[in-house]
Amino acid sequence: MGVLLAAALLSTEAHAAEQKPDAVHWPHRVEARLTGVKVIDKRMRDLMVSSPAMGISIPVRVILPASWSENPRATYPVVYMFHGGDDDYTSWTRETDVEALAKNADALIVMPDAGRNGYYSDWFAGNPRWETFHTHELVRLMEKKFRASRTRAVVGLSMGGFGALNYAAHNRGMFRYVASMSSYVDLNDPAVRLELALGTGKEGIDIKDVWGDPVKNADVWRAHNPAAMPGAFRGTHVHLSAGTSEPGPLDKGSASGVLLASVLGEAPLSGQMDRFARSLRSQGVDVTTHLYTPGTHSWPYWQAELHDIWPSVMKSIGR
Template sequence: MSCHLALSPADRERKTRRTPLLACSLLLVTALLGSGTAHARAERASPSDAADQARITAVRQLDARVLDLTVSSPAMGTSVPVRVILPRDWYTEPQATFPVLYMLHGGDDDYTSWTRETDIEALAERSDVLVVMPDAGRAGYYSDWRVGRPRWETFHTVELVRLMERDFRANASRAVVGLSMGGFGALNYAAHHPGMFRYVASMSSYVDLDDPAARLSLLLGSRREGTDLKDVWGDPGENADIWRAHNPSAMPAAFRGTTVHLSAGNGAPGPWDANRPRDALLASTLAEAVLPRSTKRFASSLRASGVSTTTHFYAPGTHSWPYWKQELHRIWPAIEMTLESGSAGSGTNLRP
C-alpha cells in the first residue's frame, strides 16, 4: 500500500478526518482485513501453530499514524485492544520493514495510557519506529497464569510479535519499555526470551519478588482488582519455582545481550505533585519510596553478570505520570539509537 498523509499541527490536534485520511484509512483497513491478507493467512494457518492464528478483527484509525486494533487471540481466548503508532515512512515505503518499540502500561490502567498521559505521538513524529501499546489487564502481571488463562506473556511475546511482523512489517530490532507493573513485565519478557529485545527500560517497578515491600505492593494491588495471586503464580511456598521464574532479580544473567535501563524516584513530592489529592499523593509517595533500594541492588547484580546497565535515581519523584513522561524523554534517544543500529534485520519466526 502506498499512501502519503500529511496533516498540519492544527489538524493533528483536532484529529480531523480529511478526505485523504479517509481514503488512506480505507486502503489500510482493506489491507489488514480484506481477503488475501492477514485474515486469509490466519485461516490457512496450521492448527498446530495457534500463535499464527491471532488476527486483527477491527481497525479504528484515530489519526494519520495512530490506530486502535482489535486482536483475536487464541492464547487469551478473547479479543485484546492494541494501540499502534505507525513509523514515519510506513505509507511511503511499502517494502520497508521497521524496528519496534513495545510500551507496557502499569496496573489499574490500560493500552491508552501512554498516549493519554505522555507526548509519545510527538516524540515518534519523525521516527521510523513502530510503536506498539497492547492492553495487559488491570492486574494481569504480564504472565501466563497458572490457572490456564489469561496468557498475557504468550499473547504479547509470541502472537503480537508475529502479528506485527506479518501485517505491519516489523523487523527483529525490538525494544520494550514499561512502568510500574509494566516495567516488571518488560524485565520478565526480556529475561524469558533472550535475544528478543535489544533494549529494555523499567520505570518505577518492583524488581525483586522476595522483597517484602514488593510482596505487599502486589498483595494490595491484586486485592484492589479482585485478583488472587495464587491464580497467577500459585502459592509462594508450594510454587516457589514459578515465583522465582518471574522474579527479575533472581535471573540477572538472563539479561546478557540486552541493554537494561532502570529508574525510580525517592518518593518525595515535587512541584508536579502540588495539586494532587492528599490520599493519591500519599499512596504514590509510599509506592515509590520503597523502590530505589531493591532497584539499586538489582542494577549491581546485572552489572556483576556482565549486563550493560544504565540507571537514573531522581529526587524528588513520586509514583506518577509526570516523572514517567520526563523519563521517557530522557531515554528516547537511547531507544532510537539502539533500535536503528539493529534495524537491518528482518522478521523472525518465533517459537511459543
C-alpha cells in the same frame, strides 16, 4: 488513505521481507487474527486482535512509522510500550506526548492492553495468558501485518516495567533495549510481598492464581522474579529508573489521596533497583540507572523519563 490502509490490513497480508521462524521466540505456533482497525489520526491506529491464548479480543494501539506510506516494502523496528497495573493501552498516548516524540521516528510504536492487574504473565491458574499473547501472538502478527522487523525495544512503567523485564529475561535476544520505570524487580522483597497481598486483595485477585503458592510453587515465583535471573539479561541493555518517593514541583496540584498513593507506591523501588543494577553488572549486563529525587509514582515523572531515554531507545533499534 487511513480507511484504505485499514481495509488492506484486514483483507490481505502486508508485504514483509522473507524471514525464518525463530524457535527461540515462540516454541509453539499460535496465530492471532486482526479483526478490527480504527483510524485515530494520520499515523495512529487502534487494533482489535483475536487471541487464541486469551480466548478474547485484545485492543492494541499502534503508531505507524513516519515513512510507512512512502515505503510499502520496508520493514521497521518496533518499540513495545507496556502500561501499569490499573491502566490500559491508551495510557501512553493519553498521559505523555509519545506521539510527538515519535513524529520523525521510522519505527512502529506498539502499545497493547494487558488487563487490569494482569501481571504480564501466563497465570498459574491457566488463564489469562498475557505473556503468550504479548511475546508470541502479537509479535508474529506485527511481523505479518505491519512489516515489523525483529529489531525490538521495550519500555514499561510500574507493572508494565516488571513485565518488560520478565519478557526480556524469558526471551533472550528478543529485545535490544529494555527500560523499566518505577517497577518492582524483586518478588522476594518484603515490601513487594505486602504490596502484592494488599493490591490483589483489593482487586479481588488471589495471587496464587497468578504464580501459585509462594512456598509450594517457589520455582514459578523464581521464574517470574527479575532479581533471580540477572544473567538472563546479557546481550540486552537494561535501563532502570525510579524516584525516591519525595514529592516535588511535578506533584503540584495533585489531590492529597493521589499524592499519598504516589509516595507509598514509589517508596520501596529505588533501593530494589539499585541492588538489581549491581547484580546485573556483576553478570556483565549493560545497565544504566536513573534514581532521582524528588520523584513519586506518577505520570509527570514518567513523562520526563520517557524524554530522557527516547534517544537511547531509538539508537538501540538503529533509528
